[in-house]
Amino acid sequence: MLTTALELLQQVSPVNRPAHTVIDLLRLAQDLDAVDWLAEHAEPLLSVLPPDGLLRLRPTDISWLRSIVHNESLLADLDRIRSRWHRT
Template identity: 55%
Template sequence: MGNAGTPLIRLLCLLTEADTTHVWHGADHYSAVSVLTDALALIHQIPPESRPPHAIIATLRLAHDLAAHGWLDDHGEPLLQTLTHEGLHRLRPTDVEWLRPLVGDETLLAELELITHRWREP
């Protein structure tokens, strides 16, 4: 991927490209790590107040889909902590299931539990 466009546009393009099985056909583990490293670098180039929650969540979901457990261990909770209350509530309960073990912060854990409750409790 080239350097054309703002970091946000480049991040969204990277996530769009990485969101198809066709892209990963024949890709090795190092390609997955490279994509996640590039995504994280782009996220850090975007001012925090301008980072769209869906891009952070898409990056986390991509890491989960790629079984990048080490990457998630290192970056999962810090990325979640960049999300506002409204941003966190874009997560689904199926996200919470695999994100919960990555989180140590009690406030963030409470938000994750609230997400599951709102989706699954009457």
């Protein structure tokens, strides 16, 4: 199911991918405990989202994404998002 969803998503240019669709796919993978799939696909999918797309992440998403993401810039973005949520 995740492979098919990813194939469909990849038919859309990264610039035109709805952020909520990418994030929902990642949440589904997390719910399915698809650790290997997330390790392979989470960072590339997140890295092409615009900054306002990343703002759709929830604090609960940040918790499990931090263990998967290794890109320093993306980690910094995740930390900024968590900080914004905690300030509200």
